[in-house]
Amino acid sequence: MALRPLSFVRRALEAMVRGPFMTAVAVGTIFVATFVTGLFAASLSGAERLLGAWAGDVQIAVYLAPGADLGAAARAAEALAGGREVEVVTPSEALRRLKASLGPEAAALEGVGAEVLPASVEVRAPGISLQEARALAGKLAAVPGARDVDFGNAWLEKVELLLSRLRWAGLVLFAALALGTAVLVSNTLRLGVFARRDEIEIMKLVGATDAYVEAPFLIEGVLQGLAGSGLAVVALYALHAILAPRLVSAVGLAAPLLRAQVLPPALVLGLLGGGAALGLVASALAVGRYLRKP
């Protein structure tokens, strides 16, 4: 039997035009699911961007064991940090900084010798992301005489942990939404299948295969999924255009929240693919339940 994909697409489009209400409900449901998921994902990546901007001037300190060779450590750090700015902090410099940061309270340090503070090598890495900072810190552990590597911003770690938990929550949310949407949409599409039961019956009586009967419904599901998720992407773009400038000025951020960062192509493609898959699964459920019926 010859394959005529275009005739299937034509039949799917005809069916959608004949049942505009069902089409609207299916598209609308998939729109809501993909929009909510997209909004969640975009908020997360936006939050990560903001966090990165705040983290700004990341400084990694490699604390050295007493008696370590400062010069060798600095050269090793320079090599490992790939040309970043490296500064050697001797124990006395560390004490001076500590006193300066304490201000009037510095009197409490009276009589404390510089030798109680460890020498360190500091690597400045402006604009580096948290992941990169962690990776760099890991490499710097190899500096001869290194005892401890610290990249200050402990609170960033906590926030990052929170974000990664939210990412998981997002996945769970998406899974739950996808399941709910598939069931909802398949129930809607089942009405459409039911409305065409005479046509299906006659098709089968004159020798149509199940695949022939099914194909237009599946194509219809994919088209509805693409329409719903496409609208969601457009809505997310619009929301970004409205919100991003306000948000940036509200938190006094230097860098703009670029669309490509908040709504990266991978996310957009994921939403479109997810929407199409939802439509496909929903229509397969709908027509399968009908066809497999005795």
Place this chain on the structure above:
Amino acid sequence: MASEALVQLFHVYKQYAGEGPALTDVTLQVGKGEFVFLTGPSGAGKSTLLKLIFAAEPATSGQLLVFGRNVAKIKASQVPALRRAIGVIFQDFKLLPHRTVFENVAFPLEVRGLGPRDVSRKVNAMLRSVGLELKAARFPLSLSGGEQQRVAVARALVGDPALLLADEPTGNLDPDRTLEVMDLIEGAAARGTTVVVATHDRSLLERHQRRVIALEAGRVASDGDAFRRISGS
């Protein structure tokens, strides 16, 4: 003759769920190129027998061979191929009201995956032969009963089936329309199509001198020449 049989039933029983038996121990054969009437009072099992032949209903027990293929044990995936070789004229026509006459007749061809040009050529030729070429764009419900019946005949024959099953094809037609439809069916038979017509209309049996299988309460009551049967009863 046995090797030439297109339809063979051996001790076929059919019982619908929660009903009494619809067919009981039916054994019969229809040869290639034969024209057979299936008759009997309403409820005798004529429609059921036809449904068994094109696998619209499963037999409860017994063997049922169509084109030598055991329909009693047919897999769902093999049903479409069987049905493409069989044209069925349904008692209730089964035309789609929201499709044009052309689209209704095109259905069996499209289902086979024929291209639009071939579909168009064959459908138009078929509509000409049933005298409906001017009504191709009409919807079935805007046609008379006789015209609708001819659309149903056209759809059954458009795929050039080896076997034609007709369930009360003249059921609600006046005498002139009955003649027209029976002429179309005779025409198909003359071109070599094997034909089984279920009817309770005795005048048909008299006019067309053909083999008659009579069912009564789901059993084969008689099987033979039409004329003998009518005059003998």
